[in-house]
Amino acid sequence: MANFRDIIGAFKDKPGGIIEAYHALQKEYNYIPKGAVAEAARVFGISEAQAYGVATFYSYLATEPRGKYIIRICESAPCHIAGADQVIKAFERHLGIKIGETTPDGKFTLEFAECVGQCQETPVVTINSVPYVGITPEDVPAVLDKCR
């Protein structure tokens, strides 16, 4: 596993590169590890509070560990009127967790998302950024099986 210092260091000459560095960290760890924020602050010459502020401002970035599969369920109006509620309930039921939680085995995290731009076939769910469209509660077990 790459060292977080090296990951951040790769962006040090990029103006405004901190967000890109955070993306790269998340690719490796699925979240931004604790010490990494302080390191990013040092590399990009800003205060730790600022670096933390950036990490928490954006919904794609997480400062807490998350599951291997991050399931985001769109609940924007177009997906909502297509029945996203039932899909959310189905995921919660099958995984035994609520939105915002991670399964005890560290495998799945459930999150809400706002529109991910795949509204051609609603409701929409993304798993590690791959969209699954037109999902019904009945589809949920099959979608989860793809991750197992």
Add this chain to the structure above:
Amino acid sequence: MHSLKEMRREFQRAFNVSTNRVKVAIGLGTCGIAAGGEKVWNAVNEYVENEGLDVDMMSTGCLGMCYAEPIMEVHMPGEPRFVYGNVKPETAVEILERHLKYGRPSPEYIVGQDPRGFEPAPNIMELKDTGFFKSQVKTVLGRCGIIDPEQIAHYIAFGGYEALEKVLSEMSQIEVIEEIKRSGLRGRGGGGFPTGRKWEAAYNSPGPKKYVICNADEGDPGAFMDRSILEGDPHSVLEGMAICGYAIGADEGYIYVRAEYPLAIKRLRKAIQDAEAMGILGDNILDSGFSFRIRIAAGAGAFVCGEETALMHSIEGKRGMPRVRPPYPAQSGLWGKPTNINNVETYANVPGIIRKGADWFAAMGTDNSKGSKVFALTGKIRRTGLAEVPIGISLRDVVFDIGGGIQNDRKFKAVQIGGPSGGCIPASHLDTPIDYDSLIQLGAMMGSGGLVVMDEDTCMVDVARYFLKFTQEESCGKCTPCREGTMRMLQILERICQGQGGPEDIDTLENLALVVKSTSLCGLGQSAPNPVLATLRYFRSEYEEHIFNKKCPAGICVELLDIIIDPAACKGCTLCKNVCPADAITGERKKPHSIDPEKCIKCQACIMKCPFGAITKG
């Protein structure tokens, strides 16, 4: 200056030669992939290899017919191009077996044909005459779904980079700006500001260093046209940006793409590399002396970053919070330098205007809104997809002719236009022409071009609540009216939907809406109340039903539902009793059952279970 003319001819020749070979094209935008396009690709690939067939396979962006994805096209030499829709891996193979081996198309799967100058096949509709395409114009989307977006040669063969060449070889900066001004092009990102005037301001802003930014943060719920352009024809955006760079005197550009669009980012990266390798981007472009580089900045999931000042903060590596304007980006933008920022579709319009002229462009549209606009059709509409239409066409034409009307033969109720900053438009205004000014008069706005169609089963209070929930959650929290005002409005809407609304709620909503609109700092807060105001304007009685009669006329708001068993229709089969998780149903076998409203949690499981349709909600 070095010219692309020779090369273009060669690429055209190569493309034409390839049309004299058997070709199978499959739409592989994220939409096509999500619909199963890759599986079709793999099945076709395997079939072609196993059978030892001599076939060119091509991946394309999307044609806009989302409702028919996955899409596969078959071109045989000397024959029309046949477009097959809703193709599954097995059907793809079956289609090819018949088509490639025996020369017989399979009309049952064909969406339309494009004769390409050859004899059309009998009894098959031409694509351009189908309901979906008949009223469309394809200018911005002209190459989407036709070319392979990852092949710069295809782009060039279809007239790509001709406009950039023209600008660099024969037009002054002012001439370019004048041409854009004359075209009447207005920003497609929502605000509709005249593009030429924006460029002029950036041109007039002094300084050796300027920036061009493309706003690809598309985040309005219901909007996905920018994604399709980036995935299906990325070079058109790069070309538009380079032309802008030349016009305002910038040598560097950024495309800010939302993190949710990884395929767009990948294709843009490749497009930039390919253009640089050919000397079309980078230093001393085509030996003209003009240099222009484009970089990509990925967003990180914050809708407010679509606001131009927030977006620039985000590129700078900061929290994406808006700031007060002026100064406008043209005076002080990215890193304090003069900056021009436009939307994806705005830039994609530019090469066409330069190539075909401002007059060609201005011939489309209405007095104050020129050209075409791409709309994303979603919701309860039969044909979901992307439609590019001349501005000024009526909503009815878009929803009913292009979109095919409402799914499952339900009744049309309203269409939300402009996403969370826009408003709904009811059936009585369906004949309104879609242009910037008419929509504002109706309390909606063009926005980025998302059309969310709602049917009689949609509760307008509930929809307003979800749009407001969106803006409330995406508010950056910098200013109080936006942060607190939207929160209070949302609480009221939630209360109303739960049957706890009070008689003063509508007035309070309207008052709060005015405060939030007039005192918020950026467009997010200023437009957040619009969906509430528009639903109050056209569907006030639905609010009143919720508040005074504790009824949800559309039967959506769960707390307001009564689930009842019709004793005349109930045969006492006990199925509902067994499925009820709340033990709310009582009754003896073969006798009418009944529901205890106190215990019922309105899960509606019984409704679906009852074989006699005896249970209804109301």
